[in-house]
Amino acid sequence: MNPNRPTDSLPAPGPDALAQSAALTEVIRERIAAAGGWLPFDQYMELALYAPALGYYSGGAMKFGRRAEDGSDFITAPELSPLFATTLARPIAQALQESGTRRVMEFGAGTGKLAAGLLTALADLGVEIDGYAIVDLSGELRERQRATIEAQAPAFAAKVEWLGALPDAFEGVVVGNEVLDAMPVRLVVRKLGAWHERGVVMQDEGFAFDDRAVTPDAQIELIDAAIDEANDDEPFTEYLTETHEAALAFTKTVCTMLKRGAAFFIDYGFPRREFYHAQRATGTLMCHYRHRAHADPFLYPGLQDLTAHVEFTGIAEAGVETGADLLGFTSQARFLMNAGITDVLSALDPADVKRFLPAANAVQKLLSEAEMGELFKVIAFSRGIEGTLDAFAAGDRSHAL
Template sequence: MLTQSQLPQPDSNAQQLSQQLIANIKSQIQQQGGQLPFSAFMQAALYEPGLGYYSNSLRKFGAAGDFITAPEVSPLFSQCLAQQCQQIFAAIADKSAIILEFGAGSGIMAAELLKELANLNALPEQYWILELSAELRQRQRETLQTHIPTYLDRVQWLDHLPEQPFQGVILANEVLDTMPVEKFRIKAAGEFERACVSWQENQGFHWQWQTMPENLATQLQHGLSDVLSSLPEGYESEWNPALAHWLQSVAEILQHGLILLIDYGFPRHEYYHPQRDQGTLYCHYRHHSHGDPFLYPGLQDITAHVDFTAVAEAALDAGLDVCAYSNQADFLLACGLPERFALSDPDDVENHARLSKHIQTLTLPSEMGELFKVIALGKEIDIALQGFPREQRYRLG
């Protein structure tokens, strides 16, 4: 595991921001009697207004940031996604269809998606972006102004979920993995410990384990009842108790259409495999990955993989249909990726090689092709979805 000395040194402004966030979290720990649940620490580290990773003004995406998402690897990703959106718009047959994107990052997916939908004569009436970060909103606006100034008037930024249900498509690419999670440890049959965070001046933030509150332990026992019996004492992992509420809220605003959630993760039996006994919690800083969430608070991303079985269960409870599930590679291949590569001129060696490399990154099992999954959740959608000819819902059981 990387140590702080092995990571790039942040500049003085970034260090000052991190120190402000540390002081804020220390105050929260003191108010809670010396221990803060890890989920609350993660919430502050990522979303504390003005200071948290996704709320401050520091660059996060792309080569100059901390990580690269699929839309930034290549416009091919968004072009393929547009094919699936077009099919849904045709099924809805309503010219007032809308796209809602959660957390649009740099804005490049929205830009490339709208550009391709225009080529397909399938532009949505509006493109909503739910984004709480003022800095990211500005960056998204600049990206859209640069790439698609003609369609910028269709884009609207939201502070909260729309009040009235709408018809269309809801997109969330690498959103679920940044939701704060509970970190737990199995103590004995039916007993769990909850990871908390404490502070000492001589060692900074550090882990403390406490008996999990009874109501939370009951939720965990119920949510993971099909795998807990196979896990040994001392097993550590994460769990997202907020997922069900989030999906319920999203389901309530969709009148007719499709929700596409794209993220890295596993079905439950793979996520909570006995050999994955330290969980999936990971951090990303300047394109370095490591497992210490206490390094540079506010300057690094903190993530946990997604339990897609939990997503499917929460969707059903929220009144959604689980329409399809697949890996990213199969989804992109079914949405026209090979055909797009075939349009590339092999005599243009540099461009052809670049496209080939991008496709490998998006689809190879050793890259993003297998780890990243796509799950489609719908309301009143009764068609065979283009992106899922080899859909794998059976794996979620």
């Protein structure tokens, strides 16, 4: 790490965490040296997030929680309110019923709260499933998920299994909440019409960016045209953005695996024309540490989350290329309202102020344009489902992709 980097506003990690970060830093330095002194950013990001036992998601960091004081870095919708899972269960139940399937698979299950909530809510809806599979790379998170499910949904714990690899075929419903944004991205920058790839080099005790000129590949050529189209050919001295090969490949893999049923992905991002607007000329890469967002991906490697917004048009194209149907695309707010989140909230007794007010405040955050309601989107693919689902019946934005 660079000792001159300003970190005054961020809480300092403890000695064990610093030791883990130092160990990962050494692994990354060795990888950079082996690559000739320059490492593409997507490879740095993959190590920072997923290096065995040391990366952010593969190590033991707290990650999910409500506040910095509990050692966490960010909060997700399932952590914010159990009503998220209760509401999401409704379109999942409809997809299971209309496809005639009886299994659920979740990617990146976090603390297990979404799984526990879905298992309970599906049963309350009268939908019986044969199994609930969780795919997660982190052994530490697997144990947290197991403990959460056993505590919050003990009647269904026996139905849950953890997978170390994807099956060749799956029939049922796939769920991925904030999974696509955590996949490694390349950083590419257009400078006065010439394209460069942004990589990582060693600097003092840490790392720094270094740009190298590249011949545009198919992905960069697509981005080049998209930038001009989104901005009416406005010239840019410099335009920095990301490519999303890992997320596209993941989408294709999931949609190929899905033989019957549906796949839901919930994440923050934009359709292509919005994604490459001038407002995002400095890219969308973000870092999250102790509930504070900042722009330094080299701070405390392995101890902070690195994410990039999702370019949903590419995700839609990747899924459809496999032969899957695009089931729908809309904002999280519209999806949850269509699925009946206000009905779920109204089932609570307003006179029970201690329970109702926090629930109402959480729902407001899930729906508000100023919070998660507009930035977060829901995209879904299907096989063997006629038409669409109630959650996409109004306000579908597939035409904007």
